[in-house]
Amino acid sequence: xxxxxxxxxxxxxxxxxxxxxxxxxxxxxxxxxxxxxxxxxxxxxxxxxxxxxxxxxxxxxxxxxxxxxxxxxxxxxxxxxxxxxxxxxxxxxxxxxxxxxxxxxxxxxxxxxxxxxxxxxxxxxxxxxxxxxxxxxxxxxxxxxxxxxxxxxxxxxxxxxxxxxxxxxxxxxxxxxxxxxxxxxxxxxxxxxxxxxxxxxxxxxxxxxxxxxxxxxxxxxxxxxxxxxxxxxxxxxxxxxxxxxxxxxxxxxxxxxxxxxxxxxxxxxxxxxxxxxxxxxxxxxxxxxxxxxxxxxxxxxxxxxxxxxxxxxxxxxxxxxxxxx
Amino acid sequence: xxxxxxxxxxxxxxxxxxxxxxxxxxxxxxxxxxxxxxxxxxxxxxxxxxxxxxxxxxxxxxxxxxxxxxxxxxxxxxxxxxxxxxxxxxxxxxxxxxxxxxxxxxxxxxxxxxxxxxxxxxxxxxxxxxxxxxxxxxxxxxxxxxxxxxxxxxxxxxxxxxxxxxxxxxxxxxxxxxxxxxxxxxxxxxxxxxxxxxxxxxxxxxxxxxxxxxxxxxxxxxxxxxxxxxxxxxxxxxxxxxxxxxxxxxxxxxxxxxxxxxxxxxxxxxxxxxxxxxxxxxxxxxxx
Numbered sequence: 001x002x003x004x005x006x007x008x009x010x011x012x013x014x015x016x017x018x019x020x021x022x023x024x025x026x027x028x029x030x031x032x033x034x035x036x037x038x039x040x041x042x043x044x045x046x047x048x049x050x051x052x053x054x055x056x057x058x059x060x061x062x063x064x065x066x067x068x069x070x071x072x073x074x075x076x077x078x079x080x081x082x083x084x085x086x087x088x089x090x091x092x093x094x095x096x097x098x099x100x101x102x103x104x105x106x107x108x109x110x111x112x113x114x115x116x117x118x119x120x121x122x123x124x125x126x127x128x129x130x131x132x133x134x135x136x137x138x139x140x141x142x143x144x145x146x147x148x149x150x151x152x153x154x155x156x157x158x159x160x161x162x163x164x165x166x167x168x169x170x171x172x173x174x175x176x177x178x179x180x181x182x183x184x185x186x187x188x189x190x191x192x193x194x195x196x197x198x199x200x201x202x203x204x205x206x207x208x209x210x211x212x213x214x215x216x217x218x219x220x221x222x223x224x225x226x227x228x229x230x231x232x233x234x235x236x237x238x239x240x241x242x243x244x245x246x247x248x249x250x251x252x253x254x255x256x257x258x259x260x261x262x263x264x265x266x267x268x269x270x271x272x273x274x275x276x277x278x279x280x281x282x283x284x285x286x287x288x289x290x291x292x293x294x295x296x297x298x299x300x301x302x303x304x305x306x307x308x309x310x311x312x313x314x315x316x317x318x319x320x321x322x323x324x325x
Numbered sequence: 326x327x328x329x330x331x332x333x334x335x336x337x338x339x340x341x342x343x344x345x346x347x348x349x350x351x352x353x354x355x356x357x358x359x360x361x362x363x364x365x366x367x368x369x370x371x372x373x374x375x376x377x378x379x380x381x382x383x384x385x386x387x388x389x390x391x392x393x394x395x396x397x398x399x400x401x402x403x404x405x406x407x408x409x410x411x412x413x414x415x416x417x418x419x420x421x422x423x424x425x426x427x428x429x430x431x432x433x434x435x436x437x438x439x440x441x442x443x444x445x446x447x448x449x450x451x452x453x454x455x456x457x458x459x460x461x462x463x464x465x466x467x468x469x470x471x472x473x474x475x476x477x478x479x480x481x482x483x484x485x486x487x488x489x490x491x492x493x494x495x496x497x498x499x500x501x502x503x504x505x506x507x508x509x510x511x512x513x514x515x516x517x518x519x520x521x522x523x524x525x526x527x528x529x530x531x532x533x534x535x536x537x538x539x540x541x542x543x544x545x546x547x548x549x550x551x552x553x554x555x556x557x558x559x560x561x562x563x564x565x566x567x568x569x570x571x572x573x574x575x576x577x578x579x580x581x582x583x584x585x586x587x588x589x590x591x592x593x594x595x596x597x598x599x600x601x602x603x604x605x606x607x608x609x610x611x612x613x
Contacts, residue, residue: 061419108602114418115361116605119557120598126550127594134589246546250426257423291434297427301420302412 011186020265024171035163041275042170043231046177048255048267050224055253056261057185058217059197060109063118063249064125065225067105068098070244072226074132077145077239085149087234091173094230095223102222106215122246129244144240148233159235166235173231177224182264184220193217194262254293257300260309269308332463333583334576339468341575342475343537345568347530347548348555349482350523356562357499358516360410361418363425365527365552366545367432372398372528373540374436377445387450391532398528403521410520411513429545436542447535467536474533478526482564495519499562554593558600560607569608570600 027038047069054060072094079090108120132139139145152158159165184190192208203210233239242248251274259270281289304311351365372394379390405428413421453470456463486492497505498515506512531540538548551574559570574593581592600608 055419061422063422108598111602111605113605115355115557115561116601118361118418118422119553120601122550122553123594123598123601127591127598130589130591130594134587134591250430253423253426257419261419288434288438290430291438294427294430294432294434297423297430298409301416301424301427302409305420 011183017265021175028167032162035167037275037279039163039167039170039235040232041272042174043228043235044252044255044275045268045271046170046174046231047225047228048252048259048271049178049181049264050221050228051252051256052261052264052267053181053185053224054218054221055256056263056266057190057193057197058214060214060218061114061118062109062121063246063253064121064123065221065252066244066246066248067121067125067128068102068222068225069229069232069248070128070132071098071101072229073233073239073243074139074145074229075226076230077148077233078138080148080150080234080237081145087150087169088154090150090234091227091230094226096226098226098229099219099223102226103215103219105222106218109218110211110214122249125244125246125249129241129246132241132244139239139241142241144238145233146238148237148239150234150237159237163235170231170235173227177227178264178268181224185264189213189216197262251293254297256307257297258307260307260311263309266307266309273308333580335464336468337576337579338572339465339471339575340537340579341572342472343530343534344551344555344575345571346475346478347527347534348552348559348567348571349564350520350526351552352556352559352561352563352567353495353499353519353523355556356560357495357519358414360414361421361425362410363422363549363553364428364432364545365425365523366548367429368398368402368524368527369531369534369548369552370432370436370540370542370544371401372531373445373535373544374440374531375528376532376535377440377447377540380448387448387453391529394532395525395529398531399521399525401528402524403517406517406520411516414516429549432545433542436544440542442542445535445540447540449536471533471537478529479564479568482526486564491515491518550594550597554597556607558597558604558608560604560609563607563609566607566609 024038024042028035031038047065050068051062051065054062054065075094075097076087076090079085079093084090105120105124108124109117133141135141136143150159159169185193192203192213195206195208196203196210196213229243232243255270255274256267257270258274259268260266278289281292300307306313347369348365350368351362354360354362354365375394375397376387376390379385379393380387385393409424413424416424449467453467455466457466457469458464484492486495494505494510494515497508497510498512498519502512505515531544534540538544555567555571555574558574559566559568574596577596578590578593581588581590585592
């Protein structure tokens with residue numbers, strides 16, 4: 001007897017997933033020269049994951065997600081500049097600050113439709129950018145925050161020039177949060193979010209408080225973005241205005257649709273593909289690079305909705321033996 | 326002090342009317358076709374570059390370049406609508422946002438390739454430079470001209486939409502596509518022409534705005550928020566809403582930059598968030 005329809009999605013780890021997580025570990029040994037790039041990919045991947053929660057799962061289109069990334073980066077950065085360099089408490093502080101602001105913003109976001117949400121998120125992102133730009137006496141303005149010194153991890157491991165500590169630190173935080181978020185999206189709460197995305201008006205009929213759920217996931221997404229920002233600040237020991245900029249929010253959207261929205265691995269794969277491509281093509285003029293990202297986006301929307309993961313799923317489905325009805 | 330205040334108000338109105346001219350087409354796209362088009366500023370940029378090129382390369386008079394800026398942007402709009410935009414009318418808002426961000430990025434890179442990254446100069450004719458003395462106040466001639474042009478175009482637009490057959494078709498298509506199609510209106514053709522009209526107005530605004538807004542390849546990104554703002558705050562699908570919103574926005578932006586320069590663009594973003602909280606569906610809500 002098949003009871004699968006009554007159960008939550010199968011939460012057991014598949015061999016393919018375990019293999020996926022062995023990839024960064026393998027890259028540590030295989031490509032020791034690319035540690036910094038791989039760390040950055042993992043951090044941006046975490047950031048993409050946080051947007052996937054609110055956009056891929058809950059269907060909220062946000063154009064200002066960099067606001068929370070930047071808040072996290074500045075929180076960790078400012079703590080460190082003022083003598084509090086301990087990394088883990090810095091990350092927690094960043095999560096709390098970004099989470100609180102995310103919670104406040106969530107009240108504005110749940111009102112109105114797509115267009116109003118778009119404008120509110122965009123507006124808040126731009127407001128924070130302007131604030132950081134004008135408050136140069138705190139943030140260093142366009143020059144960025146200088147004089148950051150990240151303390152030893154667990155009081156033992158120093159952040160070295162080769163980025164070894166940064167690598168394991170980023171990997172550890174990403175993996176830990178991924179496990180938590182994976183559990184979250186497969187929980188009844190996660191399922192209700194998908195329900196809201198698919199047809200928000202019907203959800204109250206089954207007793208779901210739509211606004212409260214959207215506020216909750218928006219807050220969680222903001223906090224996770226804050227963690228990603230803090231990780232970037234601590235591992236590069238620098239925070240610049242660009243952490244808050246609109247291009248960062250736009251690039252993040254691109255990574256997410258490239259990988260495939262509404263799938264946690266889509267966010268990670270999208271970030272990886274985007275970052276590697278950027279690294280390889282960065283020799284080109286930034287203007288040309290922008291042209292290709294633009295073209296890429298247009299083509300994805302027109303021809304490849306679902307991104308890499310969506311495409312992979314279609315291919316897998318073709319080879320999968322059909323289940324008896 | 327009072328004269329100062331009136332000067333700021335006047336500059337703000339000139340600036341706002343320019344924003345309105347560029348944004349009114351976007352209001353139609355977002356309200357009527359339910360399409361979130363972040364690339365609207367790119368059409369304005371097309372107009373701007375056409376103007377600059379005709380002025381400097383062919384030596385055409387400024388006034389003659391304006392209709393050509395309108396035409397060029399309208400043609401680009403028409404072609405893109407026929408080939409790409411129309412495929413996405415039924416797509417999700419996310420897809421539309423991504424598609425139009427993609428177009429914006431491409432236009433920025435394309436403009437850098439064709440015209441270089443620097444700010445373009447515009448040589449206004451002598452009669453548009455300098456000041457005009459009205460009731461003891463010094464008003465910029467160009468800003469006066471700008472307001473005049475926008476008033477004329479707004480009146481023309483009003484007559485087109487309220488008094489002509491094409492306008493009736495637009496209104497019918499806005500209110501109910503299915504019913505309009507049922508009455509024998511070629512909705513898809515109306516959409517294309519309206520899109521072209523909106524793009525053309527943006528192009529005209531881009532040409533007129535070089536002196537006020539500046540023109541460089543980052544134009545579509547730099548002003549994207551302003552155009553979206555005018556429409557989102559004003560209420561998509563109407564003309565009156567964006568007009569009010571653009572004027573409020575223009576006056577506050579100029580006043581903010583004049584009186585509290587250290588806060589800068591913060592004023593306008595705050596105003597936008599506040600207005601969106603108060604009026605999530607825009608100042609003028611379109612009657613269904």
